[in-house]
Amino acid sequence: MTTLAIQSQHGATRTLGWLGVYLVALVGLGQLVIPHMNPYHTQILILIGINVILAVSLNLVLGFAGQFSIGHAGFMALGGYTSAAMSHYVLEPLLVGQSPGLLNGLSINLSFASSLLCGGMMAAMAGLLVGIPTLRLRGDYLAIATLGMGEIIRVVILNTEFVGGARGFGDIPPWTTFTWVFLIMGVCILVVRNLINSTSGRALIAVREDEDAASAMGINTTNFKVLAFVLGAFFAGVAGGLQAHFIQYLHTNSFTFLRSIEIVVFVVLGGSGSITGSVIAAAVLTILPEFLRVAQSWRMVIYSTLLVVMMLTRPQGLMGGKEFKWSWILPGRKK
Amino acid sequence: MEQFVQQLVNGVSLGAIYALIALGYTMVYGILRLINFAHGDVYMVGAFVGYYVVGWLAPGVQSGLGGLMVALAGAMAACAVLGFAIERAAYRPLRRAPRLNALITAIGISLLLENLAQIIFGADPKDFPMLVERTTFTLGIATISNIQVIVVGTAVVLTIALEFIVHRTRMGTAMRAVSFSHDAAGLMGININRVISFTFVLGSALAGAAGILVGLYNPKIDPLMGIMPGLKAFVAAVLGGIGSIPGAILGGVIMGVAETLTVGYLSSTYRDAITFVILVAVLLFRPTGLLGKPQRTKF
Amino acid sequence: MDTARTKEVNTTPLPALDFENVCLSFGGLRAIKNVSLRVGQRELVGLIGPNGAGKTTMFNLTTGVYTPDEGRICLKGEAISGRAPHEINRRGIARTFQNIRLWGELSVLDNVRAALLHTCDTPLLQIVLRTHHSEANEARVRERARELLAYFDLIRFEDDKARNLPYGEQRRLEIARALATDPSLLLLDEPVAGMNTGEKIKLMDLIRKLQHDQHIAVLLIEHDMKVVMGICERIAVLDYGEKIAEGKPEDIQKNPRVIEAYLGTSHA
Numbered sequence: 042m043t044t045l046a047i048q049s050q051h052g053a054t055r056t057l058g059w060l061g062v063y064l065v066a067l068v069g070l071g072q073l074v075i076p077h078m079n080p081y082h083t084q085i086l087i088l089i090g091i092n093v094i095l096a097v098s099l100n101l102v103l104g105f106a107g108q109f110s111i112g113h114a115g116f117m118a119l120g121g122y123t124s125a126a127m128s129h130y131v132l133e134p135l136l137v138g139q140s141p142g143l144l145n146g147l148s149i150n151l152s153f154a155s156s157l158l159c160g161g162m163m164a165a166m167a168g169l170l171v172g173i174p175t176l177r178l179r180g181d182y183l184a185i186a187t188l189g190m191g192e193i194i195r196v197v198i199l200n201t202e203f204v205g206g207a208r209g210f211g212d213i214p215p216w217t218t219f220t221w222v223f224l225i226m227g228v229c230i231l232v233v234r235n236l237i238n239s240t241s242g243r244a245l246i247a248v249r250e251d252e253d254a255a256s257a258m259g260i261n262t263t264n265f266k267v268l269a270f271v272l273g274a275f276f277a278g279v280a281g282g283l284q285a286h287f288i289q290y291l292h293t294n295s296f297t298f299l300r301s302i303e304i305v306v307f308v309v310l311g312g313s314g315s316i317t318g319s320v321i322a323a324a325v326l327t328i329l330p331e332f333l334r335v336a337q338s339w340r341m342v343i344y345s346t347l348l349v350v351m352m353l354t355r356p357q358g359l360m361g362g363k364e365f366k367w368s369w370i371l372p373g374r375k376k
Numbered sequence: 377m378e379q380f381v382q383q384l385v386n387g388v389s390l391g392a393i394y395a396l397i398a399l400g401y402t403m404v405y406g407i408l409r410l411i412n413f414a415h416g417d418v419y420m421v422g423a424f425v426g427y428y429v430v431g432w433l434a435p436g437v438q439s440g441l442g443g444l445m446v447a448l449a450g451a452m453a454a455c456a457v458l459g460f461a462i463e464r465a466a467y468r469p470l471r472r473a474p475r476l477n478a479l480i481t482a483i484g485i486s487l488l489l490e491n492l493a494q495i496i497f498g499a500d501p502k503d504f505p506m507l508v509e510r511t512t513f514t515l516g517i518a519t520i521s522n523i524q525v526i527v528v529g530t531a532v533v534l535t536i537a538l539e540f541i542v543h544r545t546r547m548g549t550a551m552r553a554v555s556f557s558h559d560a561a562g563l564m565g566i567n568i569n570r571v572i573s574f575t576f577v578l579g580s581a582l583a584g585a586a587g588i589l590v591g592l593y594n595p596k597i598d599p600l601m602g603i604m605p606g607l608k609a610f611v612a613a614v615l616g617g618i619g620s621i622p623g624a625i626l627g628g629v630i631m632g633v634a635e636t637l638t639v640g641y642l643s644s645t646y647r648d649a650i651t652f653v654i655l656v657a658v659l660l661f662r663p664t665g666l667l668g669k670p671q672r673t674k675f
Numbered sequence: 676m677d678t679a680r681t682k683e684v685n686t687t688p689l690p691a692l693d694f695e696n697v698c699l700s701f702g703g704l705r706a707i708k709n710v711s712l713r714v715g716q717r718e719l720v721g722l723i724g725p726n727g728a729g730k731t732t733m734f735n736l737t738t739g740v741y742t743p744d745e746g747r748i749c750l751k752g753e754a755i756s757g758r759a760p761h762e763i764n765r766r767g768i769a770r771t772f773q774n775i776r777l778w779g780e781l782s783v784l785d786n787v788r789a790a791l792l793h794t795c796d797t798p799l800l801q802i803v804l805r806t807h808h809s810e811a812n813e814a815r816v817r818e819r820a821r822e823l824l825a826y827f828d829l830i831r832f833e834d835d836k837a838r839n840l841p842y843g844e845q846r847r848l849e850i851a852r853a854l855a856t857d858p859s860l861l862l863l864d865e866p867v868a869g870m871n872t873g874e875k876i877k878l879m880d881l882i883r884k885l886q887h888d889q890h891i892a893v894l895l896i897e898h899d900m901k902v903v904m905g906i907c908e909r910i911a912v913l914d915y916g917e918k919i920a921e922g923k924p925e926d927i928q929k930n931p932r933v934i935e936a937y938l939g940t941s942h943a
Contacts, residue, residue, distance in 0.1 A: 052808075056805050174660050175656075178663060180475050185411065185655065185659065189659070190652075192649075231803070232803045235805055236803060240788050240797075240816050241795070241799075241802060243785045247786075250781060253760075257738055258789065259793050260761055302483055313476075341491040342491045346484075348480065349466055352478075352481040353481070
């Protein structure tokens with residue numbers, strides 16, 4: 042990517058150009074820095090990345106579109122299991138016999154990409170199927186419906202022998218790398234940010250602010266709610282795939298209502314309606330348990346107390362709906 | 377056929393427990409439009425309070441209906457206080473806040489109760505004392521146990537008491553007024569805070585009673601025992617029509633029967649799944665529930 | 676302000692709004708009883724009546740919130756009753772609300788931008804990639820939004836959150852937002868409620884000017900009689916869901932049924 046392309050008048054090339062630079066930086070880090078890092082730290086980074094993707098994608102639905110979706114883990118599970126099945130049953134057997142090398146690396150990356158894409162698409166389809174009927178509901182009812190849907194998905198997967206059922210799904214190829222996670226994280230943030238700042242994004246927020254006024258102004262509120270829902274589900278599915286190929290084992294116990302609530306906490310504590318907030322909250326709350334090396338129960342007590350206190354004292358979360366602006370650190374640069 | 381009737385009997389007594397818990401959900405939702413996620417955990421606390429109360433009593437009183445009465449009284453009182461405290465500390469400040477905040481707070485309180493209970497009571501299941509010796513007798517083609525009779529009987533008594541309070545006392549009328557409109561009720565001189573607190577106290581006491589009754593039925597109690605029944609009772613309340621007291625009872629019984637039939641005729645792995653299927657079906661096809669009134673939003 | 680809309684003048688022009696024998700009941704309550712009303716394509720018509728007469732309900736019927744039990748509602752000859760609100764808006768009816776319903780967290784500019792969605796057809800992928808086409812659309816939307824804000828003297832507030840605007844400015848913003856949807860018929864629900872006399876005069880002048888510049892029909896609910904009599908060409912009066920009078924302002928003022936509806940002893 043040359044500077045010429047980046048400064049080009051042509052919008053798409055500019056966006057892709059920056060994305061390309063980002064990718065190169067990630068690959069560089071991945072090849073030069075990561076291998077020398079403590080694997081424990083790498084693990085934390087990867088988990089942070091996955092949680093950020095989950096938080097930002099949920100923020101689109103919960104924070105920006107204002108839809109009480111508390112079944113996000115269900116989409117994550119669906120995506121994770123789908124991509125794992127794809128990799129384990131279809132792709133990996135195709136790669137058997139390839140000797141390590143550039144071609145092999147390329148094949149693996151391509152396989153992983155298609156596997157993640159399948160996971161995301163599956164989750165997105167579920168988002169569509171779930172979204173269309175339930176997004177008619179409002180408020181608490183929608184929350185309960187999404188909760189129920191998430192659980193139904195989980196129970197269905199639990200009873201699917203093909204993906205391990207109650208024993209779980211193991212032997213998933215270890216294809217997740219730092220580069221992949223952070224690349225997808227970057228894409229997710231880019232997609233959500235660009236969508237939100239556009240006219241359509243403003244219309245989405247209008248739906249959140251006052252749905253009836255929005256439809257009176259010509260905004261097809263159902264379409265927008267479903268769009269947010271499907272996009273959110275897609276990224277949750279991809280995040281599930283990333284997790285599956287990292288831990289190399291899947292069990293539905295990782296995708297319960299509690300996991301959905303964890304993601305909701307990221308969004309709410311960071312400030313719903315703020316991408317920056319979701320990133321910070323997801324990062325901090327992923328690292329925090331590593332410092333709080335106490336029993337799980339105590340950790341949850343602190344967590345939930347924190348949640349309640351936050352809701353009572355600063356419900357707008359950390360960022361209060363505001364976003365990071367470059368002008369905060371680069372004085373003189375206008376938006 | 378015999379088995380079917382038997383399942384029905386079992387279902388009804390399970391349903392009675394769900395109904396008692398559902399009543400708390402429905403009353404609180406009717407009055408605050410809040411899904412009190414922590415309600416199932418209040419039920420759990422009731423069971424544990426009963427466990428400890430009976431444990432402290434002199435052995436002589438430990439069994440029989442006397443012990444049961446003491447356990448019920450203790451649990452209901454403790455849960456009433458707990459419900460009052462939760463409302464006061466966590467929900468009242470958020471009464472004018474966006475609904476999502478209250479929902480999240482309720483979830484937070486629920487998690488808090490569950491994990492505190494795990495720390496205080498220990499995570500391992502405990503055996504609820506056998507207050508009543510289980511005997512069975514046949515009635516027609518079904519076998520009924522005395523425990524089932526006690527469970528349903530207690531539930532019926534409590535429900536009658538509740539109906540009396542709601543329809544024949546001033547406080548009950550106030551409760552119904554507040555559930556229509558806070559502002560109008562306030563303007564009529566009703567002390568909203570007191571009414572809401574009272575509602576929580578009532579609902580939580582009923583949940584406490586349910587905790588004791590389930591202890592008789594199913595002696596293993598543990599800190600996470602409130603999650604599924606809480607959810608099922610909530611679905612029961614929604615099924616019956618959230619905000620409607622008869623609805624909660626009807627919903628509870630239907631949920632109990634549906635669960636028992638599912639386990640009996642399908643498989644026990646779907647025991648919990650049927651709950652969610654019913655929930656989604658209700659929300660999609662009849663969100664106001666069986667006995668609920670369709671709500672028209674004033675534009 | 677340039678409107679870029681041409682109107683053919685027929686010898687028998689279609690009315691902007693045609694309310695034909697509309698009836699609506701809520702359960703047992705008959706809210707609208709056989710009401711007929713026409714608003715010409717460039718008319719400014721007032722809708723008055725005591726509280727609870729059904730004026731806002733008529734607006735709700737027109738914008739698709741309710742569907743009539745009987746009768747038809749037509750916009751420039753095309754039936755619209757039974758369609759979804761956002762579709763009706765796209766066909767050319769916009770409104771403001773009795774209780775201001777702005778999108779509080781959005782900026783003043785963004786409130787208008789969101790309403791300009793109908794001019795912006797960028798597919799999602801292009802939005803995400805910020806293609807040339809997408810950016811051009813966005814620039815166009817912003818420019819148009821600023822135009823509207825300038826017309827309503829709101830430009831200096833453009834980056835403020837709508838919820839932070841003073842009351843009078845919020846009312847104007849609601850009208851600006853409604854105009855952004857490019858309507859043929861504008862429904863204004865008590866646009867000057869809560870304003871002082873000076874503000875009222877300013878806003879009514881603006882409405883008159885806007886109706887003239889934009890070549891649109893305006894149907895106006897108002898309680899302030901001076902305002903109504905001042906700018907409406909024609910007035911319809913509702914009482915208990917029925918239209919009890921219709922005509923020129925001076926005739927309505929003298930109409931005994933109207934006087935009775937507002938002051939009469941029969942409404943105990």
